[in-house]
Amino acid sequence: MTARRPRSTRDAILRGLARKARLIDAHTHVGIDPAQYARGDYPYGLSGEDLSLRLTAQGIDAAVCFPMVYSSYFRFRAFCHGRFVRDPGGTSAFPYEAENTGLCREIYEAFSGLAGRLLPFAFFDPARRPAEQAAFLRDLAVRYPLFGLKTATSYIQSDPRTMLKGGACLLDLAAELDVPLAIHTAVHPADPWADVFAMLEVVRARPDVRFDLAHTCRFDRRALDAAAGLENCWVDLSAFHIHCTLACRNHESVAAERHRFPADYRRHAAAMRKIADTYPDTVMWGTDTPYHLFKSRFHDARGRVRRLDLACGPLTEITEFRKLPGALRTRIGFDNTLRWLGGRQ
Numbered sequence: 001m002t003a004r005r006p007r008s009t010r011d012a013i014l015r016g017l018a019r020k021a022r023l024i025d026a027h028t029h030v031g032i033d034p035a036q037y038a039r040g041d042y043p044y045g046l047s048g049e050d051l052s053l054r055l056t057a058q059g060i061d062a063a064v065c066f067p068m069v070y071s072s073y074f075r076f077r078a079f080c081h082g083r084f085v086r087d088p089g090g091t092s093a094f095p096y097e098a099e100n101t102g103l104c105r106e107i108y109e110a111f112s113g114l115a116g117r118l119l120p121f122a123f124f125d126p127a128r129r130p131a132e133q134a135a136f137l138r139d140l141a142v143r144y145p146l147f148g149l150k151t152a153t154s155y156i157q158s159d160p161r162t163m164l165k166g167g168a169c170l171l172d173l174a175a176e177l178d179v180p181l182a183i184h185t186a187v188h189p190a191d192p193w194a195d196v197f198a199m200l201e202v203v204r205a206r207p208d209v210r211f212d213l214a215h216t217c218r219f220d221r222r223a224l225d226a227a228a229g230l231e232n233c234w235v236d237l238s239a240f241h242i243h244c245t246l247a248c249r250n251h252e253s254v255a256a257e258r259h260r261f262p263a264d265y266r267r268h269a270a271a272m273r274k275i276a277d278t279y280p281d282t283v284m285w286g287t288d289t290p291y292h293l294f295k296s297r298f299h300d301a302r303g304r305v306r307r308l309d310l311a312c313g314p315l316t317e318i319t320e321f322r323k324l325p326g327a328l329r330t331r332i333g334f335d336n337t338l339r340w341l342g343g344r345q
């Protein structure tokens with residue numbers, strides 16, 4: 001489907017989902033991350049065709065999908081070592097130019113059977129060349145049905161508050177196109193770039209944009225309460241299983257126990273049900289495929305090799321989700337997600 005009128009095609013896809021679908025995954029990725037691969041980390045890639053096979057096997061009707069984290073805007077070797085500098089010889093003149101174009105081409109041209117099943121969101125970096133990104137994405141949305149925008153500021157070390165300053169043009173674009181925004185969040189003290197409370201400031205400042213704060217706000221009860229109190233804020237449950245593992249380990253990547261939403265995180269489905277029952281209009285089910293698992297080898301400050309091994313089976317997220325009562329599944333796996341995607345429709 002090379003849509004001549006992408007916006008009306010997008011609306012038609014959403015109307016079709018409203019009529020026929022039952023389950024939408026609100027958070028997946030399609031593409032490759034050569035930096036992850038070079039470092040020996042997993043996952044490092046997933047094609048649209050592979051994601052589609054996973055959806056079919058799991059009985060999921062459609063999936064919101066983002067590119068992966070690396071952009072060819074950055075110098076590759078420096079990026080692999082956590083330094084983020086422009087590569088003047090790269091294939092992107094601004095962040096995510098090549099990756100966003102590639103995602104749309106894959107879905108709407110190379111494998112057009114994926115159209116309507118994979119709902120592409122464009123990645124953006126609020127801090128680097130935002131005006132060029134906004135102009136490019138406005139044009140991309142004329143060429144292809146685009147369902148939203150996504151940023152993961154942790155991995156490119158961008159200050160989230162730039163979304164209210166120079167990067168505000170990207171939020172203006174989301175409002176203009178009437179598409180939602182998905183935002184990676186963090187509570188880790190060493191990750192100020194995606195601090196969930198800074199993200200909530202952005203959400204409060206822009207009532208004209210619909211937001212999704214990803215990863216269950218890292219189970220921070222204060223953040224979940226705040227999100228539930230905002231009409232333009234949703235929260236996705238992506239990578240729930242490995243976040244339960246982190247909670248069981250009292251890892252700093254999830255909220256400290258005194259701030260953590262109280263649940264038995266040894267029991268995935270029970271913890272998810274309690275959160276969904278508490279915030280029934282706010283949470284959306286999503287897997288983060290292929291980031292439902294995360295395995296990384298890295299050097300610590302003393303130069304020692306450290307390993308982070310967060311395992312999750314390919315069917316764990318869907319199997320645990322199906323343990324929830326049917327009405328709750330419909331609510332968090334479909335109704336809330338469609339409201340976030342479709343807004344006023």
Ligand SMILES: [Zn+2]
Pocket residue numbers: 027028029238288291
């Ligand atoms: Zn993700």
